[in-house]
Amino acid sequence: MTITIREGGPDDLPAILAMLDSCVEWLVGQGRPGQWGTKPLSENPRVAESVTRDMDEGTAFIAEVDGEPAATLTLTDAPGASLSHLPPPGEPERYIHWLASDRRFKGVGVGSALLAHTVEVTRRAGVSLLRVDCYAGDDGKLVRYYERHGFVRTETYTGKDDWPGQVLARRV
Numbered sequence: 001m002t003i004t005i006r007e008g009g010p011d012d013l014p015a016i017l018a019m020l021d022s023c024v025e026w027l028v029g030q031g032r033p034g035q036w037g038t039k040p041l042s043e044n045p046r047v048a049e050s051v052t053r054d055m056d057e058g059t060a061f062i063a064e065v066d067g068e069p070a071a072t073l074t075l076t077d078a079p080g081a082s083l084s085h086l087p088p089p090g091e092p093e094r095y096i097h098w099l100a101s102d103r104r105f106k107g108v109g110v111g112s113a114l115l116a117h118t119v120e121v122t123r124r125a126g127v128s129l130l131r132v133d134c135y136a137g138d139d140g141k142l143v144r145y146y147e148r149h150g151f152v153r154t155e156t157y158t159g160k161d162d163w164p165g166q167v168l169a170r171r172v
Contacts, residue, residue: 001065003110005117008060008072012095015069016051016060019100022066026103034163035135035142054080054097061117062102063110071101071110079133079167086155086167089129094122096132115149123172133157136166143168 008016021040028038051074054060061071065106074097079086096118121172122130132151134142142164143153147162151168159165 001108003070003108004064004065006069006112007015007043008055008062008074010055012060012062012069012072013048013052013055015062016072016098016109017048019069020047020051020098021071022103023100026049026106027065032138033124034137053099056098059121060093061114061121063117065105065108065110069102070105070108071099071114073097073099073114073118075121079131082159083133083157086157089131089169091129092127092132093129094118094125094127095145096130097140100131112143112149119150119172128171129169130172131167131169133165135164138163146163 005144015068021042021125022095024036024041027033027035054074058074060072060074064072076095076097079095080097119130132146134146136143136156146168151170153166154169155167157165157167
């Protein structure tokens, strides 16, 4: 099994939305619908618009396993409008959006490979701060996932409909 990472583009939007839907289905099956709800995200036009906007503002990366899209994330220069209430970091940064994997590839390491690639891309750009925000509710597994990848908790926040969020940062 070989993991390769490539830049994504507009043609990858259906695959990215399918990965997000796979995550929703898996989370619901785990009894954890708080992160992204219970309905496929591909059915929400605002999600496609948000993913597209982030891709336009930054770079999407696709991890493939033996040529099949398995995971994705998008890297931009800022957190975006939904987190405009957070204090700016006071230095250049790269910000991770939409990390998701097709759950058929759970445990293969595609998310870890994408995060490692993102660290390297950020470092090569001469930027030393990499940040991400995520769902901090339920059992906290997602926050701990990022911590295992070298991120530390910074700001907590409450999003729309009392959605518990956590911003994490990593020096690269």
